[in-house]
Amino acid sequence: MIILKVSNNLKIGIVCYPTYGGSGVVATELGIALANKGHEVHFISYSQPFRLDSFSENTFFHEVRVPDYPLFDYTPYELNLTSKLVDVVMHEKLDILHVHYAIPHASAAISAKLILETKGINIPIVTTLHGTDITLLGKDNSFKPVIEYAINKSDAVTAVSDDLRKETYSHFNIDKDIKMIPNFIDSTLYNKKQKDSFRKKFAAADEKIITHISNFRKVKRVEDVLSVFNKVQKKVKVKLLLIGDGPERERMECMCRKLDLCDKIKFMGKVKAVESFLSISDLFLLPSQTESFGLVALEAMASHVAVISTNSGGLAEVNVEGVTGYLSDVGDVKQMSENTIKLLSDDDLLAQFKENAFHHSKKFDLPNILPLYENLYCFLL
Numbered sequence: 001m002i003i004l005k006v007s008n009n010l011k012i013g014i015v016c017y018p019t020y021g022g023s024g025v026v027a028t029e030l031g032i033a034l035a036n037k038g039h040e041v042h043f044i045s046y047s048q049p050f051r052l053d054s055f056s057e058n059t060f061f062h063e064v065r066v067p068d069y070p071l072f073d074y075t076p077y078e079l080n081l082t083s084k085l086v087d088v089v090m091h092e093k094l095d096i097l098h099v100h101y102a103i104p105h106a107s108a109a110i111s112a113k114l115i116l117e118t119k120g121i122n123i124p125i126v127t128t129l130h131g132t133d134i135t136l137l138g139k140d141n142s143f144k145p146v147i148e149y150a151i152n153k154s155d156a157v158t159a160v161s162d163d164l165r166k167e168t169y170s171h172f173n174i175d176k177d178i179k180m181i182p183n184f185i186d187s188t189l190y191n192k193k194q195k196d197s198f199r200k201k202f203a204a205a206d207e208k209i210i211t212h213i214s215n216f217r218k219v220k221r222v223e224d225v226l227s228v229f230n231k232v233q234k235k236v237k238v239k240l241l242l243i244g245d246g247p248e249r250e251r252m253e254c255m256c257r258k259l260d261l262c263d264k265i266k267f268m269g270k271v272k273a274v275e276s277f278l279s280i281s282d283l284f285l286l287p288s289q290t291e292s293f294g295l296v297a298l299e300a301m302a303s304h305v306a307v308i309s310t311n312s313g314g315l316a317e318v319n320v321e322g323v324t325g326y327l328s329d330v331g332d333v334k335q336m337s338e339n340t341i342k343l344l345s346d347d348d349l350l351a352q353f354k355e356n357a358f359h360h361s362k363k364f365d366l367p368n369i370l371p372l373y374e375n376l377y378c379f380l381l
């Protein structure tokens, strides 16, 4: 691919979900990286993205407020977002809008684009598809026409894995070229070792640490994490750290009590600096039903952690079978447990997989991926 030289600093609007989740992480880290390169970046969301905890002279945040009218049973967030986009593009004189997630962000951006056209402004829209907008919501027929329209009307569309790109073509009538730009990590964030004293808080020196991080939605199959751990802890001295929170947490806490594993499992809740926990982990478990990419697996790999995952969605594009970890069919707890035991009971093999994981993660390092987005922006201007 030819990398165009970005001669001018751009004014870029980034629309994302601010909450814990891969799409928000990618959007925020992308914005921060663009700002560090001198571009002016305007984040637009209903609250400050959780990873946007430090501002620079080049980053700005615009909050979308949703007034509470007694008239509405359902608050029309998309309309407030659309109006905010029109306002920010006009008054901050943005060059481009990059929206993460098809609904409501891409559809709001397309409405804003049409409104801006009536004012003589042409704003190119880049839509990045992250997964659940296509793999879960997209299969709901009530959303389908809107998602299809928003994708087809975007000036450029990217998907975070080849698998998601193919899924999008197979579920929708798409007449646009969807470009694959994989997710990325800033490797400098993940390559720090925590002090031994931090590790000691969670496990003894002769115990291994398994970690799982998610938003505890059903799609993450956290019950498989517990079932695998239950089998593993019978063979290996090990502790489990569960990081994140969400709808399945309570059920998982009950399951943990039923299995009588509470002294070996710690529910840490939502954690901003996941890299601290990853740096003391030996193995990361991600038994998801589907995962368009699995950013958190990549974060683990960048922290020298081997990964046991399912082979669904784009996971095989991140975790390499027999090299950085092992991949199994969804729900195959037996195989995932056997592979975990195999890795955790052989220190040399584990060390090799950890090193491989780290090296493979370099492929997705920020300096390799950022120019692909900049190149795309330049192409549209």
Ligand code: GMT
Pocket (backbone or CB within 6 Å): 020, 021, 022, 023, 024, 026, 129, 130, 131, 132, 135, 160, 183, 215, 217, 219, 290, 291, 292, 293, 294, 295, 296, 313
């Ligand atoms: O996985 C989630 O539940 C969160 C979701 C999101 O919107 O942040 O993650 C999706 O986007 C991430 C970033 O591109 C991907 O790494 C995740 O694999 C993807 N999740 C699913 O496909 C289930």
